[in-house]
Amino acid sequence: MRLTYPTSIKIVLVPCTGKVDVIHILRAFEKGADGVCVIGCMEGECHFKSGNFRARKHVEQAQKILETIGIGGGRAQMYNLSAGDGPLFAEYAQDIHDKIMELGPNPIKLKKHKAA
Amino acid sequence: MIVADKKPVEEIIEFVKDNKKILILGCNECVTVCEAGGKKEVGVLASTLRMYFLNQGKEAKIDEITLERQCDHEYLEEIRDVADEYDAIVSLACGVGVQFMAEKYHSVPIYPGVNTCFLGATEERGLWTERCQACGNCMLGITGGICPVSRCAKRILNGPCGGSSKGKCEINKDLDCAWQLIIDRLKALDRLDDYEKICPIKDWSTDRAGGPRKVVREDVQI
Known part of the structure; x- marks a missing residue:
């Protein structure tokens, strides 16, 4: 397919998105990530039945926390796609990239740099 | 817990x-x-x-x-x-x-x-419900293991009241009437005779009404 997606995206593999907890998303932001995008299987097609639903809830919890502390809930997003759907992955990757570019860098990262 | x-x-x-x-x-x-x-x-x-x-x-x-x-x-x-x-x-x-x-x-x-x-139990993940009010004078033995103190909105000891309808409590149609549960349970245990017994006035001095409580167990004290 030779598809391209933004180079700003770093992929972290997990056995199932159900494994991604709120703390993993928060730690990424704490360490300076500008955005976190969790991409799970299609709803209803989770090999472990409800992993992707669980992931969505965790993303929503993280969004609430990020919104409360002024970092922006929009920086954490959840998408669903089939493992064989490369073009849609590239589309989602571009989408999250555009959203984060619009939001700008993680304010924590900027303040950390300033303090240093 | x-x-x-x-x-x-x-x-x-x-x-x-x-x-x-x-x-x-x-x-x-x-x-x-x-x-x-x-x-x-x-x-x-x-x-x-x-x-x-x-x-x-x-x-x-x-x-x-x-x-x-x-x-x-x-x-x-x-x-x-x-x-x-x-x-x-x-x-x-x-x-x-x-x-x-x-x-x-x-x-x-x-x-x-x-x-x-x-004080409650985990019914399912993310759902906890109240089961005990720590009244200090447990009456579960005569109510078929269902507590009217914690599960009846009025805490009545000889129920149900007139607000019980189709097994639900009048304060919330999703809330089971504790006394309906007690009757159903006693019926299943073939102990409905117990339901006929009038429960005397409860000693609430062991509840919060008696102020902050303490349990002293000299048998386990060192």
């Missing part, structure tokens, strides 16, 4: 916003089971506070410790050497743990990180 719910993070921030060294103290017992104040929740709160302070341009050191229990001297002693180093401690234990901490460590303000709700 004691069931607690998370406190809104805004409320916790309000408590600690002017402090520079904060300890988030979790508890490995009830609040871990009801996912409000265990090691995982300690991590999430600590991370949230770290990001909050950074975003405000303030410097703060947020540490995380989770004790086996916060309602026993021996476990609370584990932080004896470090407790005084902090400007504030946020305890994610139930109200008992928070108070026991405050009694033990006088020089550091202790803030609650959860709202303690009731």
Whole structure:
């Protein structure tokens, strides 16, 4: 397919998105990530039945926390796609990239740099 | 177990916003089971506070410790050497743990990180319901194992009242009428004769009405 997606995206593999907890998303932001995008299987097609639903809830919890502390809930997003759907992955990757570019860098990262 | 719910993070921030060294103290017992104040929740709160302070341009050191229990001297002693180093401690234990901490460590303000709700059971993940009001005078033996004190909105001892309709309570159509449950259970046990017995006036002096309570067991005291 030779598809391209933004180079700003770093992929972290997990056995199932159900494994991604709120703390993993928060730690990424704490360490300076500008955005976190969790991409799970299609709803209803989770090999472990409800992993992707669980992931969505965790993303929503993280969004609430990020919104409360002024970092922006929009920086954490959840998408669903089939493992064989490369073009849609590239589309989602571009989408999250555009959203984060619009939001700008993680304010924590900027303040950390300033303090240093 | 004691069931607690998370406190809104805004409320916790309000408590600690002017402090520079904060300890988030979790508890490995009830609040871990009801996912409000265990090691995982300690991590999430600590991370949230770290990001909050950074975003405000303030410097703060947020540490995380989770004790086996916060309602026993021996476990609370584990932080004896470090407790005084902090400007504030946020305890994610139930109200008992928070108070026991405050009694033990006088020089550091202790803030609650959860709202303690009731004594209940886990019906399913994310759903906890009340089962006991710790009235100090258990009557489950005569009510088929269903407690009218905690599960009847009126706490009546000879029910049901006129508000029971189709097995539901008048205060909420999703709430089972405790006395309907008691009758159904006694019927299933072939003990409906017990239902006919009038329950005498309960001694409420063992409940909260008698003020703060204590249990003294000389047989186990050393």
